[in-house]
Amino acid sequence: MDKLNERVQEIVNTFKDRLVDLEQIQGIPVLYFKKENILEIAAYLHKTPSLRGTLSLQWAVDLNPVKPVHRIYYLFSLESGGDWLILAVDLMEKDRLFPSITPKIQAAKWYEREIRDMVGLIPVGHPDLRRLVRHEHWPKGTHVLKKDFPWNTVLERKEGTYSYRHIEGEGVFEVPVGPIHAGIIEPGHFRFSVAGEPIMQLEIRLFWKHRGIEKVFENLSLINGVSLAEKVSGDTSFGHSLCYCQAVESLLSVEVPPRAEYLRTLFLELERLHNHIGDVGAICNDAAYALALAHCSQMKEQIMQLLDRLAGHRFLRGVNRVGGVAVDLDSSQLDGILAELAKIEEVFKDLTEILFVNASLIDRLETTGVLKEQTARDYGVLGVAGRASNINRDVRRDHPFAAYRHLSLKVPLYQYGDVRARVRVRVDEIHESLSIIRQVCRQIPKGPASIEIFSSAPAGKWALSAVEGWRGEILYFVMAGENGGIHRCKVRDPSFVNWPVLQYAALGNIIPDFPLINKSFNLSYAGNDL
Amino acid sequence: MFRIIKKSLKKGLVTGQYPESVTPVPAVSDAARNKAKLFHRSLTIREVDTGSCNGCEMEMNALMNPMYDAERFGIHIAASPRHADALVVTGPVTFNMEKSLKDVYRSTPEPRLIFALGDCAIDCGMFKNSYAVTGPVEKHIPVDVKIPGCPPRPNEILAALLAVMDRRKKE
Ligand code: SF4
Numbered sequence: 001m002d003k004l005n006e007r008v009q010e011i012v013n014t015f016k017d018r019l020v021d022l023e024q025i026q027g028i029p030v031l032y033f034k035k036e037n038i039l040e041i042a043a044y045l046h047k048t049p050s051l052r053g054t055l056s057l058q059w060a061v062d063l064n065p066v067k068p069v070h071r072i073y074y075l076f077s078l079e080s081g082g083d084w085l086i087l088a089v090d091l092m093e094k095d096r097l098f099p100s101i102t103p104k105i106q107a108a109k110w111y112e113r114e115i116r117d118m119v120g121l122i123p124v125g126h127p128d129l130r131r132l133v134r135h136e137h138w139p140k141g142t143h144v145l146k147k148d149f150p151w152n153t154v155l156e157r158k159e160g161t162y163s164y165r166h167i168e169g170e171g172v173f174e175v176p177v178g179p180i181h182a183g184i185i186e187p188g189h190f191r192f193s194v195a196g197e198p199i200m201q202l203e204i205r206l207f208w209k210h211r212g213i214e215k216v217f218e219n220l221s222l223i224n225g226v227s228l229a230e231k232v233s234g235d236t237s238f239g240h241s242l243c244y245c246q247a248v249e250s251l252l253s254v255e256v257p258p259r260a261e262y263l264r265t266l267f268l269e270l271e272r273l274h275n276h277i278g279d280v281g282a283i284c285n286d287a288a289y290a291l292a293l294a295h296c297s298q299m300k301e302q303i304m305q306l307l308d309r310l311a312g313h314r315f316l317r318g319v320n321r322v323g324g325v326a327v328d329l330d331s332s333q334l335d336g337i338l339a340e341l342a343k344i345e346e347v348f349k350d351l352t353e354i355l356f357v358n359a360s361l362i363d364r365l366e367t368t369g370v371l372k373e374q375t376a377r378d379y380g381v382l383g384v385a386g387r388a389s390n391i392n393r394d395v396r397r398d399h400p401f402a403a404y405r406h407l408s409l410k411v412p413l414y415q416y417g418d419v420r421a422r423v424r425v426r427v428d429e430i431h432e433s434l435s436i437i438r439q440v441c442r443q444i445p446k447g448p449a450s451i452e453i454f455s456s457a458p459a460g461k462w463a464l465s466a467v468e469g470w471r472g473e474i475l476y477f478v479m480a481g482e483n484g485g486i487h488r489c490k491v492r493d494p495s496f497v498n499w500p501v502l503q504y505a506a507l508g509n510i511i512p513d514f515p516l517i518n519k520s521f522n523l524s525y526a527g528n529d530l
Numbered sequence: 531m532f533r534i535i536k537k538s539l540k541k542g543l544v545t546g547q548y549p550e551s552v553t554p555v556p557a558v559s560d561a562a563r564n565k566a567k568l569f570h571r572s573l574t575i576r577e578v579d580t581g582s583c584n585g586c587e588m589e590m591n592a593l594m595n596p597m598y599d600a601e602r603f604g605i606h607i608a609a610s611p612r613h614a615d616a617l618v619v620t621g622p623v624t625f626n627m628e629k630s631l632k633d634v635y636r637s638t639p640e641p642r643l644i645f646a647l648g649d650c651a652i653d654c655g656m657f658k659n660s661y662a663v664t665g666p667v668e669k670h671i672p673v674d675v676k677i678p679g680c681p682p683r684p685n686e687i688l689a690a691l692l693a694v695m696d697r698r699k700k701e
Pocket of ligand 1: 231234581582583584585586620621647648649650651655679680681682
């Protein structure tokens with residue numbers, strides 16, 4: 001085992017007497033504890049000023065039939081965005097109870113509800129044990145990620161009710177919206193409690209789109225899983241497939257050729273670019289500034305047509321594969337990208353010039369939908385929304401993947417956490433992306449764009465991978481199964497982390513501003529619901 | 531500011547700046563065409579997502595951008611099914627969305643034209659037989675036109691819509 005870094009060694013020393021086991025996987029220390037100690041240790045990681053651990057992911061794996069064990073993993077990033085550390089707890093045989101860490105760590109709230117729904121383990125002491133993924137009409141005792149649950153079970157529709165939180169008092173009324181909304185967007189249910197104009201409470205209910213992605217993964221082989229990863233969230237097809245491929249590549253101990261790493265970087269930035277540009281337009285449009293939408297949706301379309309010409313798919317599906325990329329670009333294509341982007345950059349610069357001096361627009365964006373830094377920290381908010389609330393995290397810099405270790409990159413950071421800050425982060429990142437793409441085109445090495453895969457992974461081996469998608473940090477945990485299959489694939493889109501804080505950003509605002517606030521986060525429903 | 535206005539004026543028309551669809555237009559039955567006839571030269575659509583990956587939504591949205599500008603063909607998006615002539619349904623119909631889909635269908639005035647957009651809506655795609663999916667759309671509501679693709683490109687969607695409306699692009 002490699003030497004542990006100092007901080008981790010210190011943690012190990014502090015809890016030596018309680019540590020059950022210790023291993024290092026892909027350089028990430030994994031510390032096993034007994035379940036009765038987990039709350040104390042998690043709280044220590046979270047609270048200690050020199051560690052400031054953020055819970056990045058919590059998930060459970062049913063190790064049956066190999067071992068009669070359910071294992072719960074807790075991934076922490078020390079000093080937000082820094083080193084990774086995993087805690088693990090084993091529940092033996094029929095044991096279904098584990099202590100909830102939510103009372104000390106807010107970020108665990110949805111993860112623990114998800115674990116209960118999907119794997120059937122119960123977080124004891126959790127403040128909110130309502131169902132999350134399983135809506136009220138699901139039959140009792142359905143825990144789909146247990147190994148003895150067949151993936152193609154036909155569920156029977158039951159009766160049930162879901163209890164919303166209510167605020168009572170004179171003049172308080174509720175406004176339910178959704179799941180199906182006006183406009184072309186995804187389904188979700190929002191329930192506002194208002195007294196007069198301001199929102200007093202917002203309850204968000206999701207998982208309408210739950211398609212059983214994690215279970216469907218278990219039917220696929222490690223190699224074929226890519227095409228499912230592309231469908232987790234369509235707008236982030238490339239980010240998700242890249243993250244999945246990286247996890248499988250490290251499982252198979254495959255080194256991707258350098259040219260593939262650069263091409264992946266290029267495509268990932270192009271995906272970021274068209275989504276960010278589209279968002280800037282859509283946010284302005286929600287503040288009734290339609291001119292920006294017209295320009296931005298046109299630029300977005302130009303990039304998507306470019307992607308179609310380059311890769312044969314507007315969403316870059318089929319480009320990533322385990323071992324590299326299926327599409328190589330020649331130098332005239334690279335020049336073509338630069339020429340097209342130069343045109344777009346010029347238009348975008350002109351547009352931002354008039355955006356941020358337009359008083360009637362800025363007035364709508366400023367102080368609207370403020371997400372406080374402390375709330376963002378407590379929930380471990382990621383990506384654009386995080387950086388607009390002073391959370392200095394970016395996987396591209398903190399855990400460089402693909403070609404990012406060779407490229408220079410500035411991470412924009414704003415403090416106010418309002419809609420304007422989220423627009424600013426996007427605008428800055430658009431310029432950063434353009435700069436990264438130029439660097440890639442200049443530095444891209446020659447060589448093959450992918451390699452053949454001959455290796456395989458032993459069942460039970462796992463790998464973790466992170467990618468900074470355009471919304472924020474995407475995580476994949478992939479555990480190999482028998483014969484090149486998948487035992488467990490945990491998918492975490494940043495939306496899952498950011499959805500719960502939207503209610504805090506909406507507080508005190510008026511309902512007509514909610515679409516604007518929601519758009520400024522622009523979270524994925526599909527990526528969240530899985 | 532004036533510099534930008536000047537530039538915009540010089541830029542000219544961007545509508546139509548997209549490649550023509552090269553995939554064959556999906557088959558449209560006479561029954562579907564007859565339904566569309568009732569609405570003459572316009573079609574008001576309500577889009578219903580029953581569990582898509584949001585790729586199909588993005589392409590529907592793209593139809594409204596200045597390059598495709600579907601509005602010029604009388605294609606509008608309605609905010610409520612009660613105002614819609616047609617439903618465009620995406621996704622494999624999840625267990626959690628099944629009821630909402632049926633509700634929307636019931637709220638749409640007859641003779642409601644139903645489009646199944648994307649491979650998921652047509653045959654559940656990769657999610658066929660998953661415990662969480664009860665589709666395809668056809669199983670729950672009658673479908674008039676199927677537009678295949680994952681996702682279908684905006685020009686393909688547009689071509690299909692125009693075929694149903696019996697309109698040519700250059701009208
Ligand atoms: S057809 Fe393809 S793009 Fe459309 S929802 Fe299904 S997976 Fe997504």
